[in-house]
Amino acid sequence: MSGYLSAQLSILCLNIIIAYAIFLPAATGQLNLGAGGFAIIGGYVGGYLNSSFDGLGWAMSVSIPVAALITAIIAFALSFPILRTRGVYMVLATFAFAEVVAGIVLNLEVVGGAAGFPVDGHADLKILAPITIAVIVFCWFLLSTRFGLAMRSVHDDENVATLFGINVRWIRVAAFTLGGLLGGLYGALYGHQYNYIEVQNWNVLFNIYVLLYVLLGGTQTPFGPLVGALFFTVVPELLRALGESLNSELIADGRFALFGILIVLMMVFRPEGIVTRTLLERLSGRKTQEAVT
Amino acid sequence: MSQSLLELQSVSKSFGGLRVINDVSFAVEKGSRTALIGPNGAGKTTLFNLISGVYDLDAGSISIDGMDISHMPAHKRCRFGLSRSFQNIRLMPHLSTVENVMLGQHSRSSLPGQLFPIGIGRNRSVREAEDALQSAGLNTYPGQIVADLPYGVQKRIEVVRALMAKPKLLLLDEPAAGLNATETDALLDLLTQISATGVTLLVVEHDMHFVSRLCQDVVVLNFGEKIFHGTPQSAQQEPAVLEAYLGTDHVA
Ligand SMILES: Nc1ncnc2c1ncn2[C@@H]1O[C@H](COP(=O)(O)OP(=O)(O)O)[C@@H](O)[C@H]1O
Ligand SMILES: [Mg+2]
Numbered sequence: 001m002s003g004y005l006s007a008q009l010s011i012l013c014l015n016i017i018i019a020y021a022i023f024l025p026a027a028t029g030q031l032n033l034g035a036g037g038f039a040i041i042g043g044y045v046g047g048y049l050n051s052s053f054d055g056l057g058w059a060m061s062v063s064i065p066v067a068a069l070i071t072a073i074i075a076f077a078l079s080f081p082i083l084r085t086r087g088v089y090m091v092l093a094t095f096a097f098a099e100v101v102a103g104i105v106l107n108l109e110v111v112g113g114a115a116g117f118p119v120d121g122h123a124d125l126k127i128l129a130p131i132t133i134a135v136i137v138f139c140w141f142l143l144s145t146r147f148g149l150a151m152r153s154v155h156d157d158e159n160v161a162t163l164f165g166i167n168v169r170w171i172r173v174a175a176f177t178l179g180g181l182l183g184g185l186y187g188a189l190y191g192h193q194y195n196y197i198e199v200q201n202w203n204v205l206f207n208i209y210v211l212l213y214v215l216l217g218g219t220q221t222p223f224g225p226l227v228g229a230l231f232f233t234v235v236p237e238l239l240r241a242l243g244e245s246l247n248s249e250l251i252a253d254g255r256f257a258l259f260g261i262l263i264v265l266m267m268v269f270r271p272e273g274i275v276t277r278t279l280l281e282r283l284s285g286r287k288t289q290e291a292v293t
Numbered sequence: 294m295s296q297s298l299l300e301l302q303s304v305s306k307s308f309g310g311l312r313v314i315n316d317v318s319f320a321v322e323k324g325s326r327t328a329l330i331g332p333n334g335a336g337k338t339t340l341f342n343l344i345s346g347v348y349d350l351d352a353g354s355i356s357i358d359g360m361d362i363s364h365m366p367a368h369k370r371c372r373f374g375l376s377r378s379f380q381n382i383r384l385m386p387h388l389s390t391v392e393n394v395m396l397g398q399h400s401r402s403s404l405p406g407q408l409f410p411i412g413i414g415r416n417r418s419v420r421e422a423e424d425a426l427q428s429a430g431l432n433t434y435p436g437q438i439v440a441d442l443p444y445g446v447q448k449r450i451e452v453v454r455a456l457m458a459k460p461k462l463l464l465l466d467e468p469a470a471g472l473n474a475t476e477t478d479a480l481l482d483l484l485t486q487i488s489a490t491g492v493t494l495l496v497v498e499h500d501m502h503f504v505s506r507l508c509q510d511v512v513v514l515n516f517g518e519k520i521f522h523g524t525p526q527s528a529q530q531e532p533a534v535l536e537a538y539l540g541t542d543h544v545a
Binding site: 157 | 345346347367368369370371372376377379383385386387388389392395396397398399400402406407408409410411412413418436438454458
């Protein structure tokens with residue numbers, strides 16, 4: 001496998017994992033603009049556990065899961081104040097969380113502050129790919145359970161969900177916490193893939209992109225994050241390749257503008273995301289008319 | 294001597310100084326079919342919201358099967374035999390028809406049970422939901438999107454969903470509103486069939502003809518106060534009831 005391809009596939013794997021981290025709360029109707037907060041915690045905890053202590057750090061097989069777990073615990077604790085907020089206020093609260101985490105780590109000398117932090121253990125595609133597949137399978141499974149049905153019900157109408165016995169708060173907390181777990185996992189894997197992390201990797205733009213690709217993929221089915229991550233990983237590369245092969249500076253330089261226009265168009269034409277329930281029904285070839293009263 | 298399943302005692306509720314439910318007391322007998330009627334804005338939906346826990350009571354108490362549920366969180370009340378449908382259709386737009394019905398099973402599931410897949414293949418929960426739809430005269434295919442179905446069908450799906458919770462008491466808020474004659478007959482059949490299994494029905498309905506076909510008991514609300522409780526026949530002769538409806542043609 002060429003270096004280019006495996007590098008791109010690694011990015012795709014990481015993007016898929018962080019997409020599911022944001023998808024889980026989004027599937028219950030919560031907009032989380034704090035992906036970077038989870039990523040920073042997971043990245044730095046994982047990197048620190050693996051690479052500090054004068055070479056006596058923990059193996060990746062321990063540092064990565066522990067980093068994910070610690071991120072999940074922090075997400076759980078934070079979910080209570082954050083989930084008191086709704087709609088745009090929740091977006092702001094999660095965003096503020098990410099900013100606070102970034103601010104703290106930037107001033108944390110033990111992990112290098114603004115200079116960044118080198119991570120020893122290297123996680124290549126052979127490690128990333130199976131973990132990514134496991135994450136996909138886990139999220140698909142979760143969405144197929146009664147718990148998943150409850151998540152989707154809370155998304156659609158929390159009052160009705162409550163009246164049918166669903167503890168809405170618990171569903172929200174669980175989804176947010178599991179999102180934290182996956183976000184921490186993403187951060188730790190990222191650190192071990194690039195062997196160097198800095199807070200700037202997970203800036204405002206990152207938070208926006210992740211939420212955007214989850215919304216663009218669609219939050220109604222577990223296909224959504226997969227499609228969103230694929231779109232955001234592949235399309236900019238395709239545009240770059242197109243610009244190179246056409247020798248067009250307009251496309252090469254303006255590809256992000258082009259990409260932006262594409263996103264706007266998608267949002268206009270598919271406001272509920274690329275993959276929706278209705279789309280899947282259409283694709284599966286069953287006709288609505290078959291329905292008998 | 295029959296026992297009461299639902300008991301309201303001096304229930305009151307205000308919204309911003311406006312008293313919407315004023316000192317309402319009545320009991321619904323086990324296994325009965327009771328109508329809750331009254332002009333628009335009388336407080337019928339609000340009373341349902343108080344019983345199901347959407348709103349907290351200001352005063353009074355509500356009990357079901359002898360158990361005081363006045364201060365029980367809404368999501369727990371379902372487990373004590375309470376289930377309902379809504380005046381305006383409140384099916385989940387992004388869930389399939391079968392999934393909507395399966396939502397009604399939630400209160401009967403255990404925490405570990407919630408982590409078993411139900412969305413893959415035709416397992417017990419799916420079959421139960423499909424059977425319930427079928428015996429209500431609704432044939433759907435897996436993955437059927439609710440929004441594509443006619444209004445009258447959606448109304449009946451709401452009833453089936455509520456039924457999935459295996460309630461002792463079913464609260465139905467204007468289930469026949471907006472239905473044509475055929476759909477109304479189908480609904481009456483369904484409700485009679487449900488009642489025959491021992492489920493107690495409390496139904497908000499405007500159409501007195503529908504009420505007298507289905508119910509043996511009528512509670513009349515007006516401006517948040519109970520003004521009558523008796524049979525449909527006597528309700529139509531009661532001056533207070535006629536006066537409440539005066540100028541409207543609701544009372545046949
Ligand atoms: N959440 C609420 N806030 C304020 N007023 C309300 C609320 N719910 C109902 N009301 C008022 O209570 C009164 C009774 O409404 P409702 O119970 O819907 O009547 P009905 O179902 O009998 O037509 C109306 O005047 C309505 O405006
Ligand atoms: Mg009403």
